[in-house]
Amino acid sequence: xxxxxxxxxxxxxxxxxxxxxxxxxxxxxxxxxxxxxxxxxxxxxxxxxxxxxxxxxxxxxxxxxxxxxxxxxxxxxxxxxxxxxxxxxxxxxxxxxxxxxxxxxxxxxxxxxxxxxxx
Numbered sequence: 001x002x003x004x005x006x007x008x009x010x011x012x013x014x015x016x017x018x019x020x021x022x023x024x025x026x027x028x029x030x031x032x033x034x035x036x037x038x039x040x041x042x043x044x045x046x047x048x049x050x051x052x053x054x055x056x057x058x059x060x061x062x063x064x065x066x067x068x069x070x071x072x073x074x075x076x077x078x079x080x081x082x083x084x085x086x087x088x089x090x091x092x093x094x095x096x097x098x099x100x101x102x103x104x105x106x107x108x109x110x111x112x113x114x115x116x117x118x119x
Contacts, residue, residue: 002026009113022095040091
């Protein structure tokens with residue numbers, strides 16, 4: 001089973017930046033979308049940013065203009081640049097790849113990386 005591994009989380013002050021990355025332990029075929037989700041304490045997991053293989057990105061409204069998602073296709077690594085961080089951005093950030101293969105749809109998830117923003 002291919003695994004996703006996030007890195008780059010940490011604790012920062014309001015207005016600072018972090019960059020998350022997500023790499024895979026193997027090859028995932030026919031990827032339809034890659035992205036990051038987050039889950040704050042006591043809240044449901046929410047989509048933060050996704051990007052298709054064609055490069056079309058989609059963002060949660062509250063992070064538009066502050067977050068940028070992209071893929072290093074040569075290395076097959078997904079990145080999320082987070083600027084001007086706010087306390088409400090605090091949560092566990094999860095990497096997600098979604099693919100279809102032999103008629104099945106599959107979601108791959110990383111274990112998550114903690115992002116804490118203090119005021």
